[in-house]
Amino acid sequence: MASGTLADDIRLKLGILSPAERKVARVLLASYPSSGFETIATLAERAAVSAPTVLRFVNRLGYSGFPDFQAALRAELEDRNASPLSLYEATDDAGSADSAAGLMARSSKLFTAAVAQTLAETPPHDLERAIALLSDRKRRITLAGGRFTHLLAQYLGLHLMQLRDDVRFLPERAVERTAVLAALTRRDVLVIFDYRRYEHDKLALAQLAQEHGGKVIVFTDTWLSPAASHAEVVFPSQVTTPSPYDSLVPTLAIVETVVAGLITAMGNEAREHMKHVEDTAHRIGLV
Template identity: 50%
Template sequence: MTGDDGRTGRGGVPASGEVAERAGASASGKVSAGSAAGKAGAGSAAGEGAEVFVSVAERVRRSLDGSSPGERLVARTLLASYPTAGLETAARLAERAGVSAPTVVRFVARLGFAGYRAFQQALRDEIEARRASPLTLAQQLGDGVTPDSLRVSAGAIFRQRLDESFAALSDPELEAVLDLLADPARRIAMIGGRFSHILAEYLDLHLRLLRPGTRVLDPRPESLAAFSVDVGRRDVIVVFDYRRYQRDVVEFARRVHERGAKVVLFTDPWLSPASEAADLVIPVRVEAPSPFDSLVPALALVETVVAGVMARLGKEGEERLRQCEEIVGDVTVD
């Protein structure tokens, strides 16, 4: 699969997680489920003792709730100029945030890093992972793979990515997404990149059977411009954007956020720049057996969201679905 930006393909880091691990154990991004819940606000879906991947960007974003006022200033400064602000010296970052250098050091330690140097190394590795493409990533399956070994190896990799994605998922964040999408007073619009647009269409195909007021946006510039003029506080914009990130999608997310719309972002662990404008962020793993990124975990999460919205709507959703089915009629083939 080529990249969402349409210029290069999208690829995954090696299944071993070596990009993250090069920063050392304390900066690897791999933490236990209990630690992820305590330090990064991860949901309770992770099993006890399970290792999950939480990127630097996601750790910073999740730290906002439990941080001191000074640490929140550091976090917001990082997210506003991510990741470049974190590559500056601790003193310069402190100056940007209007806090002391020790506050920056305490914040970095609170994120789980052994020191500021380990934090910066993790950031550099994350930048490398964000820019990955099929031209820079290795095939996970060796040459001469047999059909049987392909089935076993690929199946194991996909199961691992699904387990990691759901273990790292924040329950409060997911609940908030479901609340927005099931609210009949909200208008729901969806958009994705060159390839992730299929996820937007897939989600809309289900939501429109359960509730009114949903649509997939026409990605042409003139159509997005016209929509942006009319957008307001009643609107929820669901954005799908995975590495490499698509400039027009990111800019659109920022624009509708400025006009008061709620932005829900589905992205990868390294976080699309659209996360700066997002009210809620749902990251999933994207690595695959081939050098091309996978939408399998993302699709599983979309299915999860559909199930959650259906449960929230209850009888009202079932009745709308029944009426839609009656109008469509029997289209099955015996």
């Protein structure tokens, strides 16, 4: 999982915490991030530990005290909820103009680092599980994106349609969308793209799919969409970019990695399906 959030730091340190400190960690993770704003006494009571244990726990994370820990959490939430406008206004040199060469050099550095970090922090078992779910012909796949990320949902979905049957996009119209969601079953895989300023419906979609026994795959940023708590697989990506808009370049790299894995996993079945699709397209004059 991508680094950079307090929740990730807590998970990484679970192995070095004392049993009592681990109780505090699990209480925090169970209702993160809201639990981090409770009082020391409340956290101690919920975890069935002493107040000094809570203080030792935040010290173990590297904070001088509980106010320091909560300040870091507030800063994280500000980043998590940032909009392009707020990022633009927070950038000192937002109005300055790079030369073309300078912009290219800065973009190259930022995108290269973001893609490399995203791929390096993607657990192989998560990639393997996603490929297994998406290549399973017994499963039906539904894809849903957001304001900008619907483009990536379509990109992945169109590749999937060339490789297998039973792939669809979540409809926009209310009646059709409701019908699709009401018909979710254990054989469904819901693929969600959701990035900061998260869209409320994505959490509901993930909950519905999970309640019906289906599997959920979430593509998100390092702060994690709320839908991630209901997902079987989560792909967090870096979003660093030279503009106030979050970058989707690292996510595209993950999507194309998944597609490459699907082609390998599905083998001749994928090739035969692609051939059938091409033949059909020729017959109706689309190519």
